[in-house]
Amino acid sequence: MKATTIISFILVLIGAIVWLLVGLFDFNLVSTVLGTGEAGVVAARVIYSLVGISALWLLFYWIAYNPFRRID
Numbered sequence: 339m340k341a342t343t344i345i346s347f348i349l350v351l352i353g354a355i356v357w358l359l360v361g362l363f364d365f366n367l368v369s370t371v372l373g374t375g376e377a378g379v380v381a382a383r384v385i386y387s388l389v390g391i392s393a394l395w396l397l398f399y400w401i402a403y404n405p406f407r408r409i410d
Contacts, residue, residue, distance in 0.1 A: 342395065343395070343396070343399055345392070346391075346392035346393075346395040346396050346399075347392075347396065349388055349389050349392040350389060350392050350393050350396060352389070353386075353389035353390075353392075353393070355367075356368055368382045368385055368386070369382055372385075
């Protein structure tokens with residue numbers, strides 16, 4: 339469970355940095371690294387899907403375990 343959460347956190351951070359680059363500079367790092375051919379597009383969709391699944395995992399983790407709760 340801990341490894342899954344750490345991997346998810348890293349993927350979501352990477353996804354956030356990619357969206358920051360898109361928003362500020364109109365630069366898509368994923369398509370630049372993977373190319374614009376059909377294989378690159380498929381690989382980019384896989385990466386974007388993994389980032390989205392990671393975000394859902396972290397949401398589930400936050401709801402289920404509430405790591406920010408105050409312990410008295």
